[in-house]
Amino acid sequence: MRTAILLAGLLGHFQAAAAVGRACDPGSRPYSAWMTDSVIARQDAILNAKTEDDVSIIFKVGLFESTVIRLKEYYDADSCGQEDWHSYLLAGADSLIPRLLNLTGDITSPMDTFATGEAIYHQYDRTQNATYKQVLDTLWQALNERPRNSEGGFWFYEKYPNLSYLDESYPLGSFSSLWKTYIEPTNTTIADNLINDLDLLKNHCHHDDTGLLAHGYDASKSSWWANATTGASPYVWDRALGWYHMALVDLLENADKSGVLSQTQRDDVYTKYYNLANTIINDADNTTGCWWQVMEHGGQEGNYIETSGSSMFVYSLLKGARLGYLSGTTPKGTGYTDAAHKCYGYLVDHVVNKEADGTLGLDKTVSVCSLTTPTYEYYVSQPIDYNSVYGTAPFILASWEHEMFLSGDYP
């Protein structure tokens, strides 16, 4: 089934002369497009009466939109999708406007808020409607007014003073890149706060034995769980590290395409990306090729193969290989793309469900984890959220990279 769908996608690709992006054969969809349609059909990535109590909905809309905005540059949305991607992107972005125009809200909310920049910029770019620019300006002001620790690292959330999470790297990276690329291209200091934040996260959270990074740190070292020397939290959470590795590979792409980093910053991001790629692959589960909810503790009681982090690593590894940041094998001899494909195959065969209504479902995505009680038991007992956008959006990105690999769009 998987092969048939992908082959159909490839046949479409050769007929795609005039379309915007590659066309797909009628009745067949690549998994990336199919999952996109499924999220839209379920109305999972829009702020409405049903989702407004979900504290993560802002991040979910932003993440899904930035995913589909990229996907539809590659695939022709009209022949590859069955839902109307363009209208959904507009409705989703517009649903966020009242919240995002609230400066106080943007300063006091979790860092998630800044993952919406691409969704808003996309509509601004299409329409030049000043409301979208007003939202972007409000976000930029908010970012610069958000609380930071004594070393200049951003707090993840005003509610939790002095705590910085790896999770903040992705929204911070995406919004800073956007601002530098489109709004202030000649300002050479835009990325400085971001680069400092990435450094602090790495320096505080680094596990010397495995090379992996813990979920976050307390700069004041006053939390009961904080390492007395570094302030780090005790465990490596796969999704937090997934955000960080995605942020790095996206930043490298933006540095090389649009000059968002200085050469020194770019080289530093490359080193972080490359070293983590190797250590992430070292920690993959031998049987499934995927990654555990609590990394470094594979096989331990209660632990499980988690979908969002696994999809994020498939994406960050394949994208790095496609763009030439990884080639060949890790120092221990595992092929970078082999490692990613092994996990992707497991996800498709064991975690993706073809539902009776024709949509794709996705299992085993953890709902959310914070640093309130970061014990091993906490991480393995947080609820699983079936079809969480935290899993489906990275799965779309992973699928798309996998499809590009099969189509030969690789160096």
Ligand SMILES: *[C@@H]1O[C@H](CO)[C@@H](O)[C@H](O)[C@H]1NC(C)=O
């Ligand atoms: C703006 O956000 C703040 C903080 O979340 C909230 O207290 C306030 O009610 C919001 N204002 C409006 C007009 O929604």
Ligand SMILES: *[C@@H]1O[C@H](CO)[C@@H](O)[C@H](O)[C@H]1NC(C)=O
């Ligand atoms: C600009 O966009 C906002 C949000 O979608 C909309 O309410 C407004 O009517 C638009 N303005 C114009 C001039 O099109």
Ligand SMILES: *[C@@H]1O[C@H](CO)[C@@H](O)[C@H](O)[C@H]1NC(C)=O
């Ligand atoms: C460049 O951006 C920084 C960070 O927002 C800001 O403080 C500075 O004033 C900007 N520089 C110029 C020349 O606009």
Ligand SMILES: *[C@@H]1O[C@H](CO)[C@@H](O)[C@H](O)[C@H]1NC(C)=O
């Ligand atoms: C944050 O940490 C600093 C020390 O690094 C401390 O002085 C300050 O009181 C802390 N802030 C809060 C709100 O706990």
Ligand SMILES: *[C@@H]1O[C@H](CO)[C@@H](O)[C@H](O)[C@H]1NC(C)=O
């Ligand atoms: C705290 O972090 C340091 C540096 O990574 C490490 O050597 C030490 O073992 C950690 N302490 C505990 C109690 O885990």
Ligand SMILES: *[C@@H]1O[C@H](CO)[C@@H](O)[C@H](O)[C@H]1NC(C)=O
């Ligand atoms: C997985 O394979 C590696 C390398 O062959 C080995 O060192 C490790 O012990 C294996 N882990 C498990 C849980 O089997």
